[in-house]
Amino acid sequence: MRNVWIICRKELRSYFVSPVAYILLAMFAVIFGFFFWNILGYFVFRGMESQMRGQMMPMNVNEEVIRPLLSNVSVIGLFLIPMITMRLFAEEKRTGTIELLATSPVSDVEVILGKWLSAMVLYASMLLLTAINFLFIFRYGHPDWKPLVIGYLGLLLQAGALLAIGTFISTLTKNQIIAGAATFGVCLLLWVLEWVSGYETATWARVLSYMSVITHFESFAKGLLDAKDAIFYVTLIFFGLFLTARSMESLRWRS
Amino acid sequence: MITVTDLTKRYARHTAVDHISFEVHKGQIVGFLGPNGAGKTTTMRMLTCFLPPTSGNATVAGFDVLEQSFEVKKRIGYLPETPPLYPEMRTAEYLQFVGSLKGLAKAELAKRVDYVCERCAILDVKDKLLGKLSKGYRQRVGLAQAIIHNPDVLILDEPTSGLDPKQINETRELIKSLAGDHTILLSTHILPEVEQTCEQVIIINKGKLVATDSVSNLQNRARGAESLLVEVGARNGLMDPLKVQSSLELVPGVSRVHLKNKLDNRSIFEVESRKGLVRGDLARAVVEAGWDLNELRPTAVSLEEIFLQLTGEPAAAPAEEAVPAGVK
Numbered sequence: 001m002r003n004v005w006i007i008c009r010k011e012l013r014s015y016f017v018s019p020v021a022y023i024l025l026a027m028f029a030v031i032f033g034f035f036f037w038n039i040l041g042y043f044v045f046r047g048m049e050s051q052m053r054g055q056m057m058p059m060n061v062n063e064e065v066i067r068p069l070l071s072n073v074s075v076i077g078l079f080l081i082p083m084i085t086m087r088l089f090a091e092e093k094r095t096g097t098i099e100l101l102a103t104s105p106v107s108d109v110e111v112i113l114g115k116w117l118s119a120m121v122l123y124a125s126m127l128l129l130t131a132i133n134f135l136f137i138f139r140y141g142h143p144d145w146k147p148l149v150i151g152y153l154g155l156l157l158q159a160g161a162l163l164a165i166g167t168f169i170s171t172l173t174k175n176q177i178i179a180g181a182a183t184f185g186v187c188l189l190l191w192v193l194e195w196v197s198g199y200e201t202a203t204w205a206r207v208l209s210y211m212s213v214i215t216h217f218e219s220f221a222k223g224l225l226d227a228k229d230a231i232f233y234v235t236l237i238f239f240g241l242f243l244t245a246r247s248m249e250s251l252r253w254r255s
Numbered sequence: 256m257i258t259v260t261d262l263t264k265r266y267a268r269h270t271a272v273d274h275i276s277f278e279v280h281k282g283q284i285v286g287f288l289g290p291n292g293a294g295k296t297t298t299m300r301m302l303t304c305f306l307p308p309t310s311g312n313a314t315v316a317g318f319d320v321l322e323q324s325f326e327v328k329k330r331i332g333y334l335p336e337t338p339p340l341y342p343e344m345r346t347a348e349y350l351q352f353v354g355s356l357k358g359l360a361k362a363e364l365a366k367r368v369d370y371v372c373e374r375c376a377i378l379d380v381k382d383k384l385l386g387k388l389s390k391g392y393r394q395r396v397g398l399a400q401a402i403i404h405n406p407d408v409l410i411l412d413e414p415t416s417g418l419d420p421k422q423i424n425e426t427r428e429l430i431k432s433l434a435g436d437h438t439i440l441l442s443t444h445i446l447p448e449v450e451q452t453c454e455q456v457i458i459i460n461k462g463k464l465v466a467t468d469s470v471s472n473l474q475n476r477a478r479g480a481e482s483l484l485v486e487v488g489a490r491n492g493l494m495d496p497l498k499v500q501s502s503l504e505l506v507p508g509v510s511r512v513h514l515k516n517k518l519d520n521r522s523i524f525e526v527e528s529r530k531g532l533v534r535g536d537l538a539r540a541v542v543e544a545g546w547d548l549n550e551l552r553p554t555a556v557s558l559e560e561i562f563l564q565l566t567g568e569p570a571a572a573p574a575e576e577a578v579p580a581g582v583k
Contacts (some may be wrong), residue, residue, distance in 0.1 A: 002355075003356070006352070006355050006356055007356075010344075011465075012343075013343075013344070013348075014343055014344075015339065017343045017344075018343050053256055095337075095339070095340075095341075095342070096335055096337045096339050097339040097340070097341060098339075099300075099305055099333070099335045099339050100333075100335075100339035100353065100356075100400070102304075102305050103303040103304060103305050103333045104328060104353075104356045104357055105325050105328040105329045105356075105357060105358055106356060120505050172290075212516060222353070252305065252306060253307060
């Protein structure tokens with residue numbers, strides 16, 4: 001466990017010493033800020049509209065602001081996650097520092113967990129930025145906080161799964177760009193798989209749509225903690241990290 | 256300290272290391288010598304548990320590299336061909352990271368970092384970014400990370416490659432000074448390095464073990480013969496070097512005479528002979544024929560020649576061997 005923390009701390013240092021972390025945080029803050037401003041603007045506009053018509057439609061901050069915002073965060077995450085994971089192993093392979101890790105008394109699993117955990121911490125610190133925006137909602141409105149917490153949990157689980165897959169892809173190449181592009185492709189695919197459910201209800205379509213990471217986020221965005229969806233993400237995390245471990249092992253037998 | 260038996264590494268298309276066996280004793284400093292692509296790095300990677308061997312086994316400090324790799328990893332310091340440095344880290348920070356990775360306790364860590372910084376003369380770059388260091392410093396930080404946990408065995412892959420002559424000397428001295436505390440296996444393709452730093456040498460070529468012996472033995476063993484340099488002069492005018500050559504060849508025990516250089520009234524020969532009393536006979540033969548013996552001295556056979564002999568590559572002909580046209 002100590003070794004996991006040593007690796008994790010070293011990775012975090014690398015993220016925060018280089019501009020990587022700051023660029024990601026800044027990009028995320030700007031894009032999320034824009035979404036926040038848009039969705040809030042639309043909410044206010046609808047409120048004024050219904051007031052002018054004199055019909056008092058029930059409006060819910062949780063349903064109409066927080067839920068779409070959380071879904072948006074999950075989509076922005078799809079784009080930023082490759083940038084977080086692409087260097088994790090590819091860079092070590094390119095500079096040869098992987099030899100240091102592989103000849104130190106640490107197990108592959110500890111290295112993998114340390115790296116994945118550092119990616120999780122970076123993603124979590126991105127999420128922390130969104131908390132600033134939500135604070136405004138709590139200052140001027142009275143939303144329910146429980147769905148928000150569950151939403152955040154869902155975001156973390158979803159990101160954990162995609163980060164695990166990104167970590168795996170990063171072990172396959174020495175080239176960060178290739179690792180990043182491939183991870184982006186896989187993330188995007190896992191996202192759009194859900195679309196088939198829009199026009200097809202056959203079993204294959206249901207399976208495909210079930211494999212999409214977006215499908216399982218819907219309940220979290222609503223503020224529902226569904227064990228089925230949580231288990232899906234946790235399974236994906238284990239699967240991704242398991243593949244990473246196998247890939248690390250085969251690296252030794254092949255190279 | 257290191258025992259290697261029938262170690263083999265096969266890849267899909269070729270065999271990188273082919274049934275090599277050797278032993279390195281405690282406290283020794285051993286040179287692992289071979290031309291590029293001989294399998295040095297592969298062997299070292301197997302010893303450091305980076306690569307698993309295809310067959311055969313190796314033990315380091317009494318632990319098997321495949322079965323007990325964790326114990327082995329605790330006891331070795333390894334410097335790969337390119338020092339494994341993180342460019343975005345600072346020297347001290349990096350050494351701390353490696354130290355804790357190798358299992359040093361927090362209290363010990365700071366002391367060890369200070370110690371290795373002093374030992375490897377990197378105190379003045381302690382707070383610099385590794386990416387900004389010069390090649391010589393990078394190599395020394397690499398050495399410092401290898402000895403941070405005071406390992407029993409040090410495995411250094413071409414520790415002096417790419418350095419300038421002054422840095423090479425400094426690095427060699429540093430390695431020599433480490434020999435007391437650690438058992439060192441260092442690979443190189445530079446022969447003088449082995450002659451200068453190592454006690455024992457292991458020569459491999461194309462994945463096969465060619466020789467393993469002490470450096471002085473190997474030098475002595477060369478051909479079981481000695482090589483002499485003979486300069487013959489003529490006081491009264493010209494002399495025929497071919498005539499001198501044939502009379503030198505008649506001396507018992509001489510196996511080969513080679514005209515190395517011909518000047519106006521003197522010639523230089525390289526004489527290969529059995530060890531023994533041949534020198535006196537040579538001198539007598541020259542003087543009795545009426546020539547002057549200007550010089551007669553043994554030339555040390557360099558490790559280079561042994562190496563080329565052992566690896567079966569033809570020695571490059573020195574330029575001066577060409578016989579001047581006038582001789583004919």
